Amino acid sequence: MGEFDLIAKYFTRPVKRAALGVGDDCALLAPAPGMQLAVSSDMLIEGRHFLSTVDPARLGHKALAVNLSDLAACGAKPLAFTLALSMPSVDEAWLAGFSRGLLGLADEHGCELVGGDTTRGPLNICITVFGEVPAGAALLRSGARTGDDIWVSGTLGDARLALEAFRGTLSLPATMFKFARLRMEQPTPRVALGLALRGIATAAIDVSDGLIGDLTHILLASRVGARLDADAAMDMIAARRMPANAESGLALETLRACALAGGDDYELAFTARATARDAVEQAAHASHTAVTRIGTIESALGVRVVDAHGTVLPQRFTGFDHFG
């Protein structure tokens, strides 16, 4: 099967919203009047962003999900994406699964595949996603102010627990591992929450490299600091709420590290005025997404992680740096 046949078979579908899709030198997007186009690009590499054993449908889902998560963090509505794919060989079973997972999530969000590239080489998936947001309405990293609440959506740390179980550094009861693995392999982009938070959140980011590392990008851009409740963050590990947790024997230090610096969560971390708590809860309810208040923006720079007694923890939690 050649390059053009495989594009036709697995990646070409009629476009609805775009003016021109796969099959010319360029795709053509027609943004609505008054809208800005939000653009984000992520590259996924075997062994670094996913394990070679992953189910291709879950990988297709994840490759788009991590990009949609960036749109969510900007409060942008997904429109379209391009896919550049390098593969060592044409494996039709893999392509069928990958495209099913990819296009399934794309359909859920009305996000059209409009173009891209395929070539032979080490497995590499590069997606660039496009969304639209009214001019001036995008959620940025730079708007957090002293006194704002810090919120995080969904759950934290499960993906890292699964990764560590794969690595053999810890062991999870079967039911916990199965659940945590799904969080790692098939994250849920919080697109609806991002849209609902327009005009409410003062700053937002998606948590991909670990909560503290990503929150730090907000703090630097906003020139503020933060106090974080370690126990509230740790309580966001969904796998801990399973009955099997009683026998998991996971150390407190491990749980804190997974929640605060685990990575691969694809949740939204955002700030909002303390007066906007009801509005945040309503946005969460309307978008069917849980949110948890886990800290406060302070004027003193840096991050202070405190336990339930208000004691500042000495441990340093750093984010994931792809060249660190």
Added chain:
Amino acid sequence: MGEFDLIAKYFTRPVKRAALGVGDDCALLAPAPGMQLAVSSDMLIEGRHFLSTVDPARLGHKALAVNLSDLAACGAKPLAFTLALSMPSVDEAWLAGFSRGLLGLADEHGCELVGGDTTRGPLNICITVFGEVPAGAALLRSGARTGDDIWVSGTLGDARLALEAFRGTLSLPATMFKFARLRMEQPTPRVALGLALRGIATAAIDVSDGLIGDLTHILLASRVGARLDADAAMDMIAARRMPANAESGLALETLRACALAGGDDYELAFTARATARDAVEQAAHASHTAVTRIGTIESALGVRVVDAHGTVLPQRFTGFDHFG
């Protein structure tokens, strides 16, 4: 040097036209009213799209050039691009050269780097480029009609001559090799010509996989065939016009194959009404780009390559297929 320092040092510059550049979850583009956004994505891999010995500044140039060439083929004006880059390690000398070549060409075309991704892995460069074109004015592949002239910009076949010299399948005199190598490593995207051909060309494509292979995309999309003048195409090999050519001893078959199916030319192949010859020449003159008329669109499907006597050549010239 970590991921974020690397981005800050080599790939972050203030944006001019875009609403938001590198450093948030998404970049924000603000298309002008009435404009469509043309989007194209290309992935370059070591050993397949470039040799490991290539000068990093030339590679940076080429990585953007092949994407700008897609915009040119649509008649779109470059606006912005994202860069996703996977590298085995942080090599500052390489990054300095690469970013210099990349941003140098970007500046020539007013095309801003607005975002992207960096990660550790096998060397892989994925660029997604954005241009703007008035709604309905994009050059497509589907507009060629029987009787149209077939034109090609610039020169053909030099890049393939250089590649074959690197591979050792032929030998070139030093001056010819130096010239041909530059064509291979630092192609010129025909952006100004593409813009000048709006309203004149009936169909267009950029020649990246070989003239006949790429022209075939126009023929299939337009449901027509073509007659091509092999000698006119062969005369487009610029290296042949050098004095050293007298001693090169290159076979006629080799030259024809390089011109007709060489690949990596990044010229525009386009069609226009026979009544538009003056308009095409004026567009070429205004954009300081040579164009050559090398054939005619016919109703009979397929491509017929003829020599100077009008004899149809039996040889099949096929394009480059990344999985063929």
